Structures are given as structure tokens and as C-alpha cells.
Amino acid sequence: IGHPEIFPLVFTTKTQEIFNCRVDEDVTEENCFKLFKKEDIIQDLKTRAAISDFHPIKNVVLEYPGEELLVVFDAKFQYGQNFYLVASEEAKENLLKPPETTEEKEEEKEEESREETLEVHPYKHPVHKPWVSLGSEKEVEEESVKDTVTKIKYMISRVRRKFGAPITFTDKNASHVKDSYVECTSYQDKTFSIKMLEKDVGLQMIPKVREASTQTKWTYPKNAATQYFPRQFSNEEKEECLSSEKLKEFLTSVHLRMEIALQQNEIMNAFYDDWKALAEDESSSGGKPDVYLKAYQSFTDLRYLKDRTISCICWHPTIYGIIAVSARERLSYEEQVNLSDKSLLQQSVILFWSFFDPIHPQLMLECPEDIYCFQFSPSDPNIIVGGCINGQVVLWDISQHEEKLQNAKTAADEIKMTAVNTVNASVLNILQYIYMSGPSPTQVQQSSTEPPSARYCAVSSIHYSHKKPVTDIHWLPGYSEENQMAATFGNRAEGCLQLVTCSPDCSILFWDIPVTKLPEQPSSEKLKEEEIFNMPLDVPDTLRHLELCWKPLLKINLCESDTNTEYSPVRISLRELHYHYKTSEKVQSLNTLEVPAKDGPYREMSIPSSKNLKALESISTGFFAGTEDGEIVYSDWKMEIDSDSAKPHTQKYTLHTETITTLQRSPFFKDIILSIGGWNFAIWKEGVTNGPILQSSCSAGRYTAGQWSLTRPGVFFIGRDDGNIDIWDLLKKTHEPSHFQNVSESMITFISPCSASPKQHFLAVSDDLGILHVLEICQTLSHTSGNE
Amino acid sequence: AEVEEILKRIQAHRGVIATMVINAEGIPVRTTLDNSTTVQYTGLLHQLTMKARSTVRDIDPQNDLTFLRIRSKKHEIMIIPGNTSIKITIELYVL
Secondary structure, eight states, X not given: OOOTTEXXXXXXXXXHHHHTOXXXXXXXXSSOXXXXXXXXXXXXXXXXXXXXTTGGGHHHHHHOOSSEEEEEEOTTOTTSSSEEEEOSHHHHHHHHHHHHHHHHHHHHHHHHHHHOSSOOXXXXXXXXXXXXXXXXHHHHHHHSOOOXXXXXXXXXXXXXXXXXXXXXXXXXXXXXXXXXXXXXXXXXXXXXXXXXXXXXXXXXXXXXXXXXXXXXXXXXXXXXXXXXXXXXXXXXXXXXXXXXXXXXXXXXXXXXXXXXXHHHHHHSOTTOOHHHHHXXXXXXXXXXXXXXXXXXXXXXXXXXXXXXXEEEEXXXXXXTTEEEEEEEEOOOHXXXXXXXXXXXXXXXXXXXXXXXXXXXXXEEEEESSOEEEEEEOSSOTTEEEEEETTSOEEEEEOHHHHHHHHTTTTOSXXXXXXXXXXXXXXXXXXXXXXXXXXXXXXXOTTTSSSOOEEOOSEEOOTTTSOSSOOOEEEEEEEEEEXXXXXXXXXXXXXXXXXXXXXXXXXXXXXXXXXXXXXXXXXXXXXXXXXXXXXXXXXXOOOOOOBOOSSSOOOOOOOOOBXXXXXXXXXXXXXXXXXXXXXXXXXXXXXXXXXXXXOSSOEEEOOOOOOOSOOBOSSSOOEXXXXXXXXXXXXXXXXXXXXXXXXXXXXXXXXXXXXXXXXXXXXXXXXXXXXXXXXXXXXXXXXXXXXXXXXXXOOOSSOEEEEXXXXXXXXXXXXXXXXXXXXXXXXXXXXXXXXXXXXXXXXOEEEEXXXXXXXXXXXXXXXXXXXXXXXXXXXXXXXXXXXXX | OHHHHHHHHHXXXXXXXXXXXXETTSOEEEESXXXXXXXXXXXXXXXXXXXXXXXXXXXXXTOOOOOEEEEOSSEXXXXXXXXXXXXEEEEEOOO
């Protein structure tokens, strides 16, 4: 069992007595070794043969080399029996000695361990182990170069004195030698004939390298230029060419093709991008913004607009962000009739607001009376004309404040009082005006609570003005005039210097603003009180009643009577340039424009007499007039020589129930007119005489104001008396407003749209409380779709 | 006289800006534009016309160029080549 020399034995008691290894007497656990002589064992074997204990190991014993055999008492039965025999010398030695040494060591260790808990092995140096050859030295030997043959050494010596001795040459006769020449023949030396059979040579591969060189020629850039002129024919040559037959033939054969091509182009617009147009349509139809009118700003002034309603709104035509409002007393109907009795407790003003300063009005225009309506002059935005409640026409010149208004956004602090423009000087010289300049230039506007005010520079004479409030006022382009014969004449195309006013007193007045200084006589005669610069040619013409409540607004009103005649500038006959006194001539001239007189008050337009001017036949003189009763009258200015017929051209429509509040021509179509009044609105077309082309049903609220949209031909805005604004989009729905929105609590008195920039469109709405709301029109309402 | 008439008629068409007649060598004979513009146009268009014509003829020798239209973003130029002269019309379109 791992120990081939160990043989377990069982010793009987008899055997133990014979060999003196009795248990617990001779042999103890500690003293377990017993050496038996080999002879004794052999003898025992012989004597007891089979019953000898050594019988099973008889061979082993016989073969045992040594003399003594070791038997060990196995107290613990380590090997299975109580004794075992050790069959080899070495094992015997090992068992005998190491147990002793181990015993000793164990004793020592035990002693040591008692003293120390740790055992420290003494440091042993790494023992050099002998190098074991694995065959590598053979390879090394093979590779190493050794001399196979020992090198031969030669030593050559010569006597020293023979070195460097001078050489002596002797001559020898060649004939003495055999063959008469001496030669030293070459022979093959055997010593050099050893062939090298094998040679160990090392090689290295490199790429082929070759050197080469070239030389290039360097050309440097140089600037070169030529000058030329086109060949041209002289004039004679040109003419010669032109008249040649060949050219004629060519052209005749060619021009047909050209015309066909041109016609093709005319028929179809080749540059029309269908794709883009399709996209535009889709974008406009899809998606509805929630709010059509976004409140942008609102302006009100507690001091000047207290208890007042705004009668008119006007955007400044050139300066962005400036809007002017006129205020008047809030009056009931009865009070309005008895206006002349009313005394003004409060100064009536026109206020200018700027977007950039919503608290302080920028400018204040003083008015003699409450202003019903006013307008900026289209040719000169510094001239403002207004119509008063008492029938007068008032004029302002704000050129002084123009710069300030323009700078309102940049520097609200500074007030620059510019000198009066010399351009207007001529105009103003005629008129006596008093400027109450505002605070001195050094004063800061913000410190002053009052906005700078400008006083009116001209007021028409009371005698010649309207008897009733001027309800509408318009500037007319100054190129047509009317003469005594009431024919329109073309005239200078100067700036707008004429205006027309209407009033419920059945009169329409044309006014003129002279550019040059008037001769003293006529002006002085005209001057009644202080300033009368406008000579209204008042003709008590029985025109239709025109009621212009506001500036002509376009409301869709089916009511017939217009209160406003919206004059497209081309059509209105203008006032003559020269002053004319009101004479009876005028009375004659306007007779043909008789209109059935209505009982209700209306405004009229009077036609001034004019001088001899060239008659202009082509200008159409038709106009619409809206009356206070809600009638719309269409008539013609052109007077006929024989005024026999009673208004041959006049038509009267009664559609609206109440006062016409708006009459406005569409800014896109010159013959489409919107009229708004009372409970409904109508759209008219000039030339269609049986009635309006569109008429709305009665609406929920009373319409009080309206305007066409400036950017979209089919859209207009109507204001109601409950503060709502109806937005009508004729392309979407024609029976009801496409959208309505509440803007204020009180009645809406005026609406005015403005396109301040291509992106920003504003709608100014004023209400009865004197608040001006500026709303921003959303994109769908302001941008036209493809072919609107 | 007839020449004038024809040219006037073409010029009077709607949208036509200018008309030019050029001889075979590229020298303007009759034009409604100012001199420098005319010279520029004739120089460029003459060469283009020659090139276009030679292209057509290379492809098919029996063929010949009858009309050349150049349509750009802003204008359209119409050229009719002839044996002795070339006529050019420039038209304008508004989208």
C-alpha cells in the first residue's frame, strides 16, 4: 500500500516468546523496532515450517540482502496487523533513523513552538541548479565559424640594409637568350585552384534605385490686353440697308412668326408658377386663427376726452404709428339738432397719438368747435382740414410739429420746433394764423403735462359755411375743375388743394386752398372776420341728401340712401382755383343737378363756378350720396345746358332704415360701393340701377361704422353699437359675418384701417367712451390669396 | 416704309420692350434701344444664333433654324434668323 517493502505480519504469542518481542514487554509502542537476525528467521522457518509466522514472507526473507531484518510493532494497526516487516535496507534505515530524527525534531519543534507561536523558516539562498542541456549548444556550435585549418603563419625577413638600396639596372642582350626574347610566361598556380564548393553568404534585397533629373522651363505670367470697339454702320449705310429689298422680303416672311409667338405669350403667362400658386391657395384655406383682430394698443386721454366720443379717426399718411382722433360731445339726438345752442364747456381738440407713447398725446390741434370729421391732405400730410359741428371748415398746418411727430419714437423728450416750412408759407401767408406754439424748445415734453398744441390756421366764414354740422369732408385731386357750366375741366395736376364737404343742410361745398398769394382785393373782400381762406362756392343745390357721418366708410349696408358720397378722386369735379364770390351764377350752374329734395337734412356739395377752362369730357362725374334718412342717391355732376329734365341721371334708393353711416368705394374696384346704415348694409355697382348687387339682412345690432379692408377686396369691417366688430369676408360667406369680435363696451363710432407695413395691418376703432383701440389685423385678413 | 410698318406693329404689341434688326455680320441695322445695350445684345445673341443654327444643321443638314426663344426669369428674347439678317424681340413679363 504505497510501501512495497512493508509486509504486515501477525505474531502469535509463541513467536513473540521465541524472538523476544512480546507485546507490552519487549516491544512497546515507543520502542517498536526489533531487529531480527536473518538466520534466526530462517531457522524458525525450518523448525515450524507452515505454522511459522514468517511463512507468507519466506521468499522475502530469503532474498533479503542484509543480516538483520526490522520488524516493527504496529500498535495502531497501521498496516493491518500488529507487526510488520520491513523488507529493504533502505526502508529499515529510514524507519530507524528518521523516526529518531523526526522525534528529535519534533521534540525540538515542540520546544520551540512552546516558546514561539510563529515558526520562521531560515532564509535559504537560491541554490544554483546545474544547467541541463537541451541540445541548444549543438546549434550554436554548428553556426559558429571556426577555422577548420589552423592559419599558416609566414614570417619573411630580409637583411635590413637591403631595404631601400638604390636599384641598379643592367642591360642584357636579348639575342643571347634563346628564342631572342625573354618572357615570363604565366602559368597556372595550383595553389589558387581550390574551388570553393560552398560558401555561406548573406544577402539583402533592396528595391532598385535610380537617380534621374530633368530641367523645366519656367514661364512667367504676363498681362496682355486688347481694345476693341464694335463695328457699326453709319447712318447712311443703315438707311441703305433698311431700304434694301432683301430686308423687306426677310421681314415680310418673318413677321408672321413673330406675331404668332407674341400672341402666344399674351394668351398665356409663361412665367406663371402653378406650383407656387397652388401652395398659396392651400395655405390660406387651411387653419383658422383664433383671434382675427389682436389688440395692439389703445389710447385714451382723461383730460381731453372726458365725456367725449370720438367722431373721426385718421391715420397719418406718411409717418408710421401716428394716428389722430377728433372728439366731440356725446349728444343725444335732440341735442344734436339744436347744436347751435350748445355751448362748449370744454375745448375741443384733435389729438395725435403715437404708437410709441400710449399715454401722452403727441399733438393737439385746437378747434373752434367740435370736429365732426377731418382729413389729412393727400399731397401734404401737414395740412389737415376738418369740418365742425357748426358747419365751418377748419384748416391746420402742423408742419411745425412734423419733425416732432416723426421723432416721436426716437426721442420723446426732445421737442424740436422747426421753423415754418417755406413751402407752406405761401399758403399761410394768405391766411392769418396764429400759432400758439407749445412749450419752448427747451422744455421737455414729458415734464409738461400738456401736449403741444397747434391752433387752427384757418376757419371758413360762418356765413358761407354749412348750416349744419359738416359730416363729411374729402380732398380732391386738383386736376379737374368745374366751370360755370358745370362741366368738368381738366386742369393742372397739382397737389390736392381742393376738398368737398357735405352737410345735412342739403349743401355740398367745394373748397379750395390757394397756393399762391391771392390778390388782395378778393381775399380782403372775402375776409369777413379773421381768416377766411376757403371760399366755399356755396350753391344751394338741391342735391340729394348726403349724409356723411364720417369719412366715407364702407359698410355693407343694404340700406339705400347713402349718407356719404364716396368720390373716387377722378370723378369729382373740383373747385376752381381762383376765388370766386358766390354769385348767382352758381345757382344757375347747379340747377341741373337737382335732386328731389328731402325733408330730412342732408349734406350737399356745391359746385363752384369756374373760369373758362378746357372742357373735359371724359371725366365721369357721377357720385353717390347718402342721406340722413337712409337713402342713397346717385347723380351726376355734369350739368346740361338745358336744364329741363329733373335729374335725368339721378337715382334714388331707399334701403336703409336709418342714417347712413358709411358710404365708401372699394379701394380695389372703382365702381363698387359699400353703404352701411341702420340695421343693414349694401354693395352697389355703378351702372346697375335697379338696386344693390348685394344686400344684407337685418343684423342683431345697429351698425354704426364700417370700412373696406385695404388689402383684401372681399373683406370689410363693420362696427356695431354694442361694441362688436363684424368681419365680413365675401369670399367665404355672404349671409353672415365670417367673424365677429367684441372690442369695447360702448358703441363703436369709427373704424379706420391702415396698412402700416406689409406685415402689419392695423384697424383703428374708436368707441363712444373716447377710447381709441388699435387692433392688429391677422394675416388671413390682411394678405390676399392668389386671385382675389 | 413697309419695313417701318412691320417693325412698328411688332413693337406695339403688348409687353414688347425692344426690337432689333441685325445684318448677317452682326451689325445692328435697326434698333429701338440705346447704343450700348444694342451693341451688347447683338454681340452676344449673334454668336448664340450662329451656334444654334450650326447645331441644328449638324444634326440634320436638311434642317434649318426657324425660331429661337430664350426665356429667362424676367424677360423673353425671341430671335428669328434669316439669310441676310436677324430680328430680335425682347419681351417682358410680370408674374
